[in-house]
Amino acid sequence: MNGQDLRIAVIGATGAVGTVTLDLLSQRGYRRVRALASARSAGSSVTFGDEQLTVEEATPELLAAGEFDLCFFSVGTSTSRELVPHAVEGGATVVDKSDAYRLTDGIPLIVAGVNDDAMAASGVGAGNRIVANPNCSAMQLTCALKPLHDAAGLASVRLSTYQSMSGKGDIGIEELQATPAAGADLGMDWEYDGEEFTEEAKLRAETQKILELPDLKLSATCVRVPVLVGHAQAVWVETESPLAPDEALGVLSESSNLALAELPTPGDAAGRDEVLVARVRRDRADGNGLALWVVNDNLRKGASLNAVQIAESLTSRGLLE
Ligand SMILES: NC(=O)c1ccc[n+]([C@@H]2O[C@H](COP(=O)([O-])OP(=O)(O)OC[C@H]3O[C@@H](n4cnc5c(N)ncnc54)[C@H](OP(=O)(O)O)[C@@H]3O)[C@@H](O)[C@H]2O)c1
Known part of the structure; x- marks a missing residue:
């Protein structure tokens, strides 16, 4: 699949990292992007290039419904722990920016351009669908x-x-x-x-x-x-x-x-x-x-840019299932 056709969710789309992630995705020509956050901001709008996206509530049901190929999580640790498994269950590959999974054995902790090879080595593309983004x-x-x-x-x-x-x-x-x-x-x-x-x-x-x-x-x-x-x-x-x-x-x-x-x-x-x-x-x-x-x-290489580069690396290496 062409990377730009991926069905993408940005979870935490109203936050400091999520808004920069939306900017970067729009600048890179991704088109099928949805903005998710908590019930507090559901119904509000966020900027995506020239468009406004309506924020949807990130419920377990929505994430597990099979509507996303790639999920960028920019939420706190406990929310990631709760919601990431539902996104994985729905078939998405997750790039998580919290510290929920960074030190978990078997989950690669990736700095794009430094250790991209650790993704395939950890079974991403072959059943493992979580990649952690460092501090x-x-x-x-x-x-x-x-x-x-x-x-x-x-x-x-x-x-x-x-x-x-x-x-x-x-x-x-x-x-x-x-x-x-x-x-x-x-x-x-x-x-x-x-x-x-x-x-x-x-x-x-x-x-x-x-x-x-x-x-x-x-x-x-x-x-x-x-x-x-x-x-x-x-x-x-x-x-x-x-x-x-x-x-x-x-x-x-x-x-x-x-x-x-x-x-x-x-x-x-x-x-x-x-x-x-x-x-x-x-x-x-x-x-x-x-x-x-x-x-x-x-907020860029320290968080959102690295996550987007991870997605590009997953795509170019054929690791998105
Ligand atoms: N800031 C940085 O420099 C940086 C760098 C690297 C990593 N990180 C990590 O990235 C993550 C996000 O950080 P941030 O700085 O962007 O935080 P932030 O500005 O506080 O934004 C948090 C986001 O999480 C959403 N959220 C909170 N509870 C939720 C829930 N139950 N369900 C769905 N969404 C929920 C919020 O949505 P609402 O508007 O609905 O509350 C908001 O969009 C954190 O894990 C942080 O450690 C941050």
Whole structure:
């Protein structure tokens, strides 16, 4: 089937990620797209290119009725857990953006352009119809780490993140817009177990799964900052064999997911497809160390663009049943 003829549902179509997913699908010429959300917004409309789509309630019955080939889920974890099995029962292949299935054995966690082969290896196209989309921070990090790992092997990774408010969804956008810039105290929205935020543990476990490096040493400090869109990361990488900054720039420049930049801010990344990489330099505290700065639009490659690229990869590899 031609990808553009797929019968597609965007579940969570009224949210921060769902609205960008609709934009990307319309720009890419998909025609048979329906917008689903909760009963709260059923009957309202969302923009799809030049059209307005009426939002339908995402009921188990509708999802299981066999009306969709592909379902993009952009809802919370518990809603995904409840509704994804019904979509699968109805015969759809699901790309899920929540963390419901990311670390489930047998379900591939995919960054398009990094580990697409894991889909067929996990039986997608042969009975397995769920593909998980990673956390936005793991997404941009693995885009930058994969070429470095292929070139010199990763020994350890340390990073600090500066994550925008839209990473919390529409509620974060509203919270920032309602807060006077001076003196904003927006706080962390992740659970803290006395040692780590959940976000830091997710970032480590998802990176290990995507790169198929279960023992990779990775330590992160994640922070939410009063920025609307765009997550930034200061990353320190220790490689197994030496990799000079020039060589690192060479391998990074070959990745279609990345664009080299000079001093990118989150604003420079917002609306762009590529993950921006900058300031690739020797880490002066480590023999085989490199330091770099990585910035990405968390709503695009960090969420919806990657999901749409997964769909394109499924189509081109003949993995949609
Ligand atoms: N924001 C990011 O940067 C980002 C990045 C990567 C992954 N993600 C993940 O993507 C998912 C969506 O995030 P978001 O930022 O777009 O959140 P959001 O702005 O809060 O949107 C949530 C969406 O879920 C819908 N929804 C809620 N309960 C539902 C239900 N019972 N049935 C059907 N739809 C329901 C909402 O519809 P109503 O309008 O009807 O309430 C809304 O469309 C989350 O799992 C998040 O972790 C987000």
